[in-house]
Amino acid sequence: MRFFTNHVSVAKGILLLAFAAVAPFVDLNNPITHWAWVLFVLLSVGIFSLEVLDFKQKKIPPEDNVRMYLLDFDGWKRSGDVDYYVADPRFTIRELQDSTSLDFQQEWTRGEIGSHYDHGNAAFYLGVYFGDTLLRKIHVVLFDGGKKIVVAPAWESIGNGRIYYYVADSIEYAYQRFLCRERGVDFSKSISGPGRSDSFDIPVFRDASELKKYLSQYGGEPVNSTSDRDEQNRLFSENLEKFRCFKEGWIV
Incomplete structure (x- = not known):
């Protein structure tokens, strides 16, 4: 289906050429079962179906197409510093300039950054x-x-700490998968934990409903969120364990 939605104009062109080639052979004196009539009807239905599909595609908001296009990993090309989607070059990805104050020292990165912050x-x-x-x-x-390199996970308060996560059907996670395909490895997995020897994967919720269910069990505003880095790291590790338990179907 993705191939047809991405190349509907090409498909319409091919069908129209075939339609033009068959039309001269259509004769009112021939029975409806004649090959020319059969092809004429089939091509007419095909062209009409593609017109309907094209109309529906154009009615879809661009935001709803982004995730689908990002998952079409091989459909993107790079020109200079810009990635563009070949089937619809109006969709592009490029770095923004307003990035100077973004955080890269949250709990989930600390085991990898260590003391080399700069x-x-x-x-x-x-x-x-x-x-x-x-x-x-x-x-x-x-x-x-x-x-x-990874897409920074979203986060929610869990007690006095945080849970960092992706939502599987989000645009952000689609781009995370795009990066995985581009680099040949998923750097959101097997991350060194802060202040501990083991590693972890960034949690992934199936959709917003699963996230809501999780937060109904564990979430809420922090009672007294801590600014102590060691305590933040400890709570982060506890919250990863809570996520594991949630996925396995029980609560701690």
Whole structure:
């Protein structure tokens, strides 16, 4: 289906050429079962169906197409500093300039950054555009001395700490998967934990409903959120364990 929605104009052109080639052979004196009539009807139905599909595609808001296009990993090309979607070059991705104050030292990065805060670790915004319209700003983080790159996960308060996460059907997670395909590795997995020897994967919720269910069990405004980094790291580790338990179907 994605191939047809991305190349509907080409498909219509092919069918119209075939229609033009068959039309001279259509004769009112021939029975309806004649090959020319059969092809004439089939091509007419095909052209009509593509027109309907094209109309529906054009009615879809650009924001709703972004995720689908990002998951079409091989459909993107790069020109200079801009990625563009080949089937519809109006969709582009490029770095934004308003990125100077973005955080890259949250709990989930601390085990990778260590003491090298100023050596290759950084954060910036990528803008997803439709023409000149900015559809989405995506917060991207470089860590482990700039060797690793991920989309910064969203977060919610859990007790006095935070849970960092992706939502699987979001544009942000689609771009995270785009980065995985581009780099050949998923840097959101097997991240070194802050102040501990083991590693973790950034939690992924199936959709907003699953996130809401999780937060109904664990979430809420922090009673007295801590600014102590060691305590933040400890609470972060506890919240990762709560997520694991949630996925396995029980509550701690």
